Amino acid sequence: MTxxxxxxxxxxxxxxxxxxxxxxxxxxxxVAAGPASEDAWLEVIxxxxxxxxxxxxxxxxLEQKNAxxxxxxxxxxxxxxxxxxxxxxxxxxxxxxxxxxxxLKMTGLAEASLLGFRVGxxxxxxxxxxxxxxxxxxPAAPVYDCELNVRGRYGRIPLAINCACRSDSRDRLDGxxxxxxxxxxxxxxxxxxxxSHAELKVAQQQLVRSEKMASLGRLVAGVAHExxxxxxxxxxxxxxxxxxxxxxxxxxxxxxEGREPARVEQLCEELRIDRLISDLxxxxxxxxxxxxxxxxxxxDLRQFSAGQGQESVPFDLVHVIxxxxxxxxxxxxxxxxxxxxxxxxxxxxxxxxxQLLMNxxxxxxxxxxxxxxxxxxxxLSVDGDLAVCTVRDNGPGITEEDLPHLFEPFFTTKEIGKGxxxxxxxxxxxxxxxxxxxxxxxxxxxxxLFKLTLPLKEAGR
Numbered sequence: 472m473t474x475x476x477x478x479x480x481x482x483x484x485x486x487x488x489x490x491x492x493x494x495x496x497x498x499x500x501x502v503a504a505g506p507a508s509e510d511a512w513l514e515v516i517x518x519x520x521x522x523x524x525x526x527x528x529x530x531x532x533l534e535q536k537n538a539x540x541x542x543x544x545x546x547x548x549x550x551x552x553x554x555x556x557x558x559x560x561x562x563x564x565x566x567x568x569x570x571x572x573x574x575l576k577m578t579g580l581a582e583a584s585l586l587g588f589r590v591g592x593x594x595x596x597x598x599x600x601x602x603x604x605x606x607x608x609x610p611a612a613p614v615y616d617c618e619l620n621v622r623g624r625y626g627r628i629p630l631a632i633n634c635a636c637r638s639d640s641r642d643r644l645d646g647x648x649x650x651x652x653x654x655x656x657x658x659x660x661x662x663x664x665x666x667s668h669a670e671l672k673v674a675q676q677q678l679v680r681s682e683k684m685a686s687l688g689r690l691v692a693g694v695a696h697e698x699x700x701x702x703x704x705x706x707x708x709x710x711x712x713x714x715x716x717x718x719x720x721x722x723x724x725x726x727x728e729g730r731e732p733a734r735v736e737q738l739c740e741e742l743r744i745d746r747l748i749s750d751l752x753x754x755x756x757x758x759x760x761x762x763x764x765x766x767x768x769x770x771d772l773r774q775f776s777a778g779q780g781q782e783s784v785p786f787d788l789v790h791v792i793x794x795x796x797x798x799x800x801x802x803x804x805x806x807x808x809x810x811x812x813x814x815x816x817x818x819x820x821x822x823x824x825x826q827l828l829m830n831x832x833x834x835x836x837x838x839x840x841x842x843x844x845x846x847x848x849x850x851l852s853v854d855g856d857l858a859v860c861t862v863r864d865n866g867p868g869i870t871e872e873d874l875p876h877l878f879e880p881f882f883t884t885k886e887i888g889k890g891x892x893x894x895x896x897x898x899x900x901x902x903x904x905x906x907x908x909x910x911x912x913x914x915x916x917x918x919x920l921f922k923l924t925l926p927l928k929e930a931g932r
Contacts, residue, residue: 557621557630557651560637561590563644565606579624590649595620595627609634609647618654629654701761708758715751718742786821788858788925789814792849795828799836806839807832811851815858817925823901824925827909830894831862831921838866838919853927857907860923868913877911 551558551571558571567588575582578593585593594602598619605617613635620627630651639645725738739745789811800807832847839845842865850861869877878899895911902909907925914920 555652557649559590559593559649559651560646561649562646565590565647567593568646577621577623577628593621595622605632605634606647609636610644619651621651698765701764705758705761705765708754708761711750712754712758715747715754718744718747783818783820785816785818786824787814788817788824788860789851791821791825792828792851792860795825795832796849799829799832806836806845807847807849809849809851811849811860812853815851815853817858817927819905819925820901823905827898827901827923828860828862830898831923834894835862835864835866835919835921838864842866854924856927858925858927860925861920862923863914863918863920865918868917869911869919874911874913878909 554571554573557574557577558569559567559574560569562568567585567590570582570585575585578585591599591602601617601619605614605619608614613633615633616631617634618629619632620629631654632649632651634647634649636644637646637648719742722738722742722744725734792809792811796807796809832849835847836845839847844865846865848861848863850859850863852859878895880896899909902923902925905925907923909924910922912920912922
């Protein structure tokens with residue numbers, strides 16, 4: 472009975488085991504049963520799901536990073552392939568770690584055969600010393616344009632090498648990077664640059680000659696106009712004196728022949744000897760005045776053409792201004808008005824100042840060509856220790872965009888063929904050489920205004 476009862480209990484009731492102080496805990500299949508064990512299983516499953524989710528997330532992120540890395544590699548590879556310059560990457564032992572297709576094409580070697588080579592084996596013997604010096608200087612600072620000869624497929628090839636050190640993630644020296652460009656390309660570029668520079672110099676010389684010829688043309692026209700009046704006056708007086716000489720010769724011949732006084736008197740009246748004699752002083756005086764005027768013009772020309780080496784000499788600025796006005800204006804002298812003192816003696820190069828003023832006056836006359844009532848005002852005054860000369864016109868003025876560039880060489884606002892852009896540039900340089908200044912502005916009442924200031928060094932000071 473007991474045995475049967477025990478068997479009945481074992482088949483119908485769960486077995487028990489002693490735990491701790493003798494309390495019994497139900498056990499099923501070796502795993503604790505009840506609410507606590509179910510919660511533990513749920514927690515384990517939840518943790519496994521979290522770990523699996525993280526693994527999937529990391530896998531996706533890893534795939535994205537691999538894709539980005541592959542894209543970056545492809546980009547770098549495409550850049551290296553497209554480079555026309557040679558690229559050589561070395562480790563800290565100066566062994567080749569990486570090259571680009573340009574070097575492979577140049578040397579005719581395979582990439583596998585170059586990797587691990589000492590970089591010096593790429594260069595010719597005569598370049599070894601320069602290569603050593605380049606690698607010695609590279610740690611201190613990048614080295615630029617060091618010419619070395621590479622052992623090329625068909626002989627040595629000159630390269631202009633730029634070299635710089637590279638570092639690892641902890642900023643430690645990890646080798647060098649060398650980039651080389653075929654010197655032939657550089658020489659071709661230099662040749663083109665030299666050719667362009669030579670052509671530019673020729674163009675500049677042509678422009679300078681053109682400006683000189685234009686200035687010479689204006690000067691010759693002004694001088695010719697200046698010389699015309701006194702020479703015409705002397706020419707006319709000389710013709711008159713020649714006629715008077717014939718009449719006097721005829722009268723004196725009659726006196727030598729001893730003709731009768733009545734015939735001599737008659738001949739004197741016919742030849743108008745008395746009037747002739749009264750005219751002689753005025754004719755001679757006028758001729759002398761014309762000759763003196765020619766002499767003054769020649770003196771002004773000599774002063775104008777004085778070179779850079781001429782020493783500073785006293786000159787009358789008023790006289791220089793007057794000469795410049797006469798030589799430039801010619802038949803339009805009534806357009807220009809001159810206001811200022813009767814004399815102002817300075818020291819310097821009068822020829823430079825005259826050429827400066829002629830350039831300003833010519834520009835002013837060009838500016839008022841289309842004006843209804845053209846007018847140019849030249850003023851001279853003294854401001855402290857400076858002589859101030861202004862040239863103002865009633866033309867359209869100067870645009871704000873052009874004002875900053877007005878004194879730059881070859882800058883001009885005139886039409887092609889009418890100006891070289893050198894007149895004001897030369898004028899500005901003459902003003903500075905004389906210790907003064909030249910400024911340009913627009914007058915408040917309209918037109919352009921040029922202001923020349925010169926140091927007031929009067930003669931004798």
